[in-house]
Amino acid sequence: MNEFILEEYHAQLPVFRRLESVVLSTLQNALERNDLLVTAVSTRIKTAESLAGKLALKGDKYHALNDITDILGARIITFYTDDVDRIAAMAEQLFDIDWQNSVDKRTLHQIDSFGYNSLHYVCRLPKSIIDDPQCPQLNEIRFELQLRTTLQHAWASINHDIGYKSGVEIPQEYLRRINRLAGILEMADDEFSRIRIEISDYRRRVHQLVQNGKLDDVQLNGDTFHSYLEVRPFDTLNRRIAAINQAEIREVPLDIYLRVFLALGCKTLGDVEKLKKSCAYDAYTLARHQLGNTGLDILSSSVGVQNICIVWILQQGGGKIGLTRLFNAINGDNDQNALLAEITYEQACNLPFMKKS
Amino acid sequence: MKTEIVESGNQLIARFSGRLDTLAAVQTAEDVKPLLSASNKDIILDCTELEYISSSGLRIFLSIRKEAAAHGCKVIVRNISNDIRQVFMMTGFISLFVIE
Known part of the structure; x- marks a missing residue:
């Protein structure tokens, strides 16, 4: 057979x-x-x-x-x-x-x-x-x-x-130890599943809080900042800046600004939002001053958030050193960043928000 | 405006000289075409003699970067003047490029 x-x-x-x-x-x-x-x-x-x-x-x-x-x-x-x-x-x-x-x-x-x-x-x-x-x-x-x-x-x-x-019959003691491991792995499997479910719940809750504008309750981290960016918080400012020269806006990733906001002392998304609100007008003024007579009609979607950070640092008295740190964070450590900070500082130093601070 | 492309080891070097304004951008876009199909090479945009860059010039740099990223190549912008550095910063594109 x-x-x-x-x-x-x-x-x-x-x-x-x-x-x-x-x-x-x-x-x-x-x-x-x-x-x-x-x-x-x-x-x-x-x-x-x-x-x-x-x-x-x-x-x-x-x-x-x-x-x-x-x-x-x-x-x-x-x-x-x-x-x-x-x-x-x-x-x-x-x-x-x-x-x-x-x-x-x-x-x-x-x-x-x-x-x-x-x-x-x-x-x-x-x-x-x-x-x-x-x-x-x-x-x-x-x-x-x-x-x-x-x-x-x-x-x-x-x-x-x-x-x-x-090749030989395995003694009971070893079989028991192998089976004990099966029990541990079963627990680990359940725990991984639970963690995944909880993370999904957490993301949903954060997303909901972001959507509802309850940002003070949301701790600032990679996950929450990503959800925040999904509601496109800098679009209004970007559009306003783009209107200076009727510029097109090219999308670029903004995730690198997480470490900038953390370095600026933001602990929650509420802190980021407050910082944005308090600096948005001056960030626009800075952009108008910089771009106004250039005819540059192409901008990156980071222009708004970049200017917000510049304004905040200068308002807090961070000066050229603060700006160098900012450019190191967004461009990577580079000798040229100090020069960039100096140029930016010179451009900004006659603007009204510098007089106030 | 003049664009010269040379190959050096694992690098393609584009040397720009003059003013990369809207008028010059048409020819420059043609001149840099060999860079767009490069693969496994780092692309150096040598701006030592570049005096000015307009939005059209920025668009050319962005298209080089986009194609290079698609082919796994790195783009390095070298020796830019302070004025051009300012343009990259003001437009928010500075973090997209490695600037030396």
Whole structure:
């Protein structure tokens, strides 16, 4: 019987290869469509040696090649446990699932046992994915889809490696230690998922606060500043400055101003907003003074925030040293920044806001 | 306005001399075309003899930078006069370029 199955295997290999290619591209396209980032997507066809080994072990169970559901195996390794369920839902929509032979190993453990965790679906390709009358087997052959997290995969791989390499029966004590690790990794997986959910909640809350203008409650950091920039807080000033010479505005990243605002002592987005409001008029005056008789009709979207920072530093008495620090922060440390600071200082020193300070 | 492009090791050096104003920008845009297709080379915009740059000139520098970034190349603006430095600063473009 086993020889017959192996012969059938060799005869069907070209079909399996075609099936493998369709399954892989179907999974990759669906993950991309659903915006699901994963660690790895892979497929493999069981080798003749591995199949022979399986038949030698469990030969009585199989009467034909079609009884074996993992000749073609696909595996998706996710970052988070929640993604296993999202991808499972995706697979249920893509493929015909053989529920009788599919198993969620994650739910099989007793409350006091830990070990292999993975979701195994036995699937077939529906005709909506491929329909080739010359090769109906493409819709008949079952394949196995394994879904697991990166940590589950690490545990399974190491467990497999230890089991195979030892060559002798592993004492209970070591098995217990390996399984204890499975418990720790399960906790780590849950914690990673929880952290991701909490970070998403935090981002949503921050975004909401930014949208509602409750900026005093939002601590200034990379995440919150990014949300703040999404509401385009410097656009009004930029448009006003652009109107001086009817200039076009080219978008440039403003993230580098986070460290400038932090260095200027801002602790919340409210501080940034106050600084902006208190300096916006003088920032415009500075721009008008600089650009007014130049005819320069192209500006970067950083012009407004740059001038706000310049004005604030000068109003606080930071002088040329303060401006040099500003230019070091936005242009990178450079000998030329001191010169730039001097030019800017000279330009600004006769403006009304300098007289006030 | 004159633009000269020379290759030196892993660098493409464009030497500008004269006034890069609106009129000169048309020819300069043609002259710098070899820079736009450069890959795996740093691009040096040598401004030692550049006396003036207008918005049209800035647009040329920005297009060189955009193409260079797409090809993984770095753009370095070298030896700009104080007036031109001021133009880069006033327009907010100074942080986009490495200026030496």
